[in-house]
Amino acid sequence: MSSESIDFFQSDQVTDKPQRHALLFRLASYLKPYGLQIMGLLGLMTLGAFLEVLPATFTVLIIESITRDGNTSSLMPMVLGFFGVILAGMLVTFLRYIVLAWVGRNAMLDLRSELFRHLMTRSTHFFHHNPVGRLMTRVTSDVQNLNEMFSSGFVAILGDFLSLLAIVIWMYSKHAGMATVALAIMPFLLVATEIFRRKAGHAFRETQGRYAAIQSFVQEQISGMSLVQVNAQESESRHKFRELNDSYLSAFLRTILAYSIFFPVVEFITSATLAALIWYASLKLQLGLVDFALLIAFIQLTGRFFRPIRELAERYNIMQTALASSERIFKLLDNQDVIPNGHLTETPRFQRAIRFENVDFAYEDYGNKGRTIIHGLTGDIPKGSRIAVVGHTGAGKSTLINLLMRFYDVNQGKITVDSEDIRHFDLKKLRAMFGLVLQDVFVFSGTLLENIVLDHPVDEAKLEEVLQQSQLSILVDRLPQGLQTQVGERGQKMSAGERQLLAFARMLYQNPDILLLDEATANIDSETEHQIQKVIATISRRMTTFTIAHRLSTIRDADEIWVLDQGVIIERGTHESLLAKDGHYAMLVRLQFSEDAA
Structure with missing residues (x-):
């Protein structure tokens, strides 16, 4: 595959270092219409963080009740309280995910709608330089990646941060020495995380760009499959597809390498922290400065403290994938390749x-x-x-x-x-x-009627006149379902000549001032050409005609x-x-x- 072809499919890859803060602030702007729900979500996350540390408090109370006082009569209320806190935490988590999913889906619906409206205003030059598969990826996969970031990444990380803050406050409120030992390893963890972020960030962006290139190539090949098969290009297409896949694989393996190093490092740091905590607590236990119940609670919370950090790599994957998608989405939204609109609001009068x-x-x-x-x-x-x-x-x-x-x-x-x-x-x-009839007629999926009126109001009298003038009535009369006949994707159930007659009917229904014909009879049989020539002769007697002739x-x-x-x-x-x-x-x-x- 030539370097020029690869560049065409991969030309939207972002090579500059992303401004993460700018991207996040811009993404956050899509949450503004849902401020009330966001405030409720923050409240639920704060409550969830509080409930995160309450089980440790009950653990201390239960163990002390058994070991220090030897009193088991009051054990049942504390056990019920322990399970009540866990159930309350589950309910808060459930409500948090419901609200989060609703906000994320609606925000991304707004973004997807904005993207589609933006595409509708781009110039022909823009579409000639951007593969359809790439644009499809922007509106579908890339927006979905952002939705996953909102539901599983950004907000989940914020919730984890509140939980970690609650754990740190609880630890220091109970025993500053043990808390310091438990958190002393944090600088090493932060260094490991920063190295992972730097190494994985570029690979994530490159992986997403090459994945989009694969989608663009597949879309083009499937659209032109008949041409590929007629010219026996299957082997060459497979070779080009393999090259794009190999390019994607090499970028993906670099992200896997970052994971394979980061996970064991986090596990090692977690184990080292627990070992240091137990060693320190054993010394204090001998001196009678720490009781056993508090040690158990600290070990319990230390495990919870490192749980979100162990999940950071997966969430970082979601965040990086989303940031790479947002770079490409905003690059598209910032595209100004448009034909400027004129200042005259009245309809042109062609006299x-x-x-x-x-x-x-x-x-x-x-x-x-x-x-x-x-x-x-x-x-x-x-x-x-x-x-x-x-x-x-x-x-x-x-x-x-x-x-x-x-x-x-x-x-x-x-x-x-x-x-x-x-x-x-x-x-x-x-x-x-203008009424434009091209050599290659585009037909939308749907019925004959929908392809004629194109969402304009249906005028039965006008429609009947158009069918007669375009001679499409001959086709409609012999179809069992008439105008309600499904034409298939791109009109594949119709012949080339029938699609041309449909194009004339569509044009006539719009009632333009000028008919533009771009080699409209170049690829049809003589009988259909004679039919179309009769249509053109009838139309041209009452309408200005500009014809590109073959x-x-x-x-x-x-x-x-x-x-x-x-x-x-x-x-x-x-x-x-x-x-x-x-x-x-x-x-x-x-x-x-x-x-x-x-």
């Missing part, structure tokens, strides 16, 4: 003409080393006219539609509607002027034909006048008709 005025355009690096696609193009599309554009592949024909729809903006010059620059109009209202026989009746070469209009005129010139257009006609004859 006279759309005009290209000395337009220059390049998809990348205009004015530097980038290839300029359109050079100084000037041309008019008068209202009610039929304009066609022809030229060889790569001449810039489809780019003109991209510029009209403002999927991209011109680099030089301007495009106007009745002398008003289209960059001044509201994007939605500008695009509502089959020159389909544009004989155009009012004007633009012959495009290297982004420049080299000829223009009617079919007959261009043939009479015997220039580039005439050559294209002869070549195509000779190919058809052959």
Whole structure:
């Protein structure tokens, strides 16, 4: 697999050192709408921390009652109190997780919705440079990682901190010497934790980035599986997939190495602490300065003290995974690759003409080393006219539609509607002027009806008229379920010609001012092409039409034909006048008709 291909799938990996505090503060902003629930959660965690140390108090009382006083009559109330505290702790934990899950889910729902709204406003350039699988990962897996951080990481760590604080306070309140011995090992533990954090942090981020690369690659391969199989590329695809997996594995093994060192170190420190505590307490026991009940309680709480520290590695995994996800999510949310909206709020009034005025355009690096696609193009599309554009592949024909729809903006010059620059109009209202029918028609999962109306209100009379005009009624009539027929993912249950007729019905239902056809009859059979040509002929009598043509026989009746070469209009005129010139257009006609004859 080439380095360029790997870079494409892994280009969203964050190489800069993350600002953890900034990320956490930004994530915390999504909790602001749930302040009341957060306050309740903090109250539950504080109560849980208090209940964490009460069993140790009951342990001291029970043992002292037995060993010192020899009195067992009062034992039952203390045992019941011991179990009551444990049950209360379980109830508090239950309520804490319920509230935590509710807050986390709602906060992440808000974030996921914000991400989706943000994606809906990105430019075509953005989607051409970001694999679909990567964007899917941001909206699904990465947000889920953040939810796990809220439910199992960040808040759990805060709860553990309160519990540890309660244990420390209890220890020092009972015996400062034993407490100091129990906690003396903490500096070593903090050093070990910091080393683990530094070593594991980069590996976690790299692992997440490479996992996203795998998802992007798999999504692309599955989408193009028919092409892979037709060209016998299964072996090559497996090889590329193995390379991405090996890259992920190497990063993952580095995180495992950090774990394999950290866990034994924590266990050693825990055992050393207990040994030191028992040794110190044995000396004090001989001197009568400490009783046995207090030693048992200290050993009990020391085990509880190190329990969350032993779990730190797993929670740190969740935190690091979430922070790596948040870096990528916020990188996406901070992306400003948009087509700026115009300041005019009124709907464009197309009364006279759309005009290209000395337009220059390049998809990348205009004015530097980038290839300029359109050079100084000037041309008019008068209202009610039929304009066609022809030229060889790569001449810039489809780019003109991209510029009209403002999927991209011109680099030089301007495009106007009745002398008003289209960059001044509201994007939605500008695009509502156009009805676009492409060579490759996208069909959503759902019914035929849903794909025609696209969530607009259903007008039965209008729908019937559209079905007749687009000749889709022939297909609908022979389907048992009619318009309620499920078309399958991307319209896989429909033929290419049927999808084209559906595209015309969809376009007509939107009732645009201008019809844009981008080689709409290039990949269909002659019978369906004849059907579509009848549809186009009917539509073009009442609607301005701008056609990108592959089959020159389909544009004989155009009012004007633009012959495009290297982004420049080299000829223009009617079919007959261009043939009479015997220039580039005439050559294209002869070549195509000779190919058809052959």
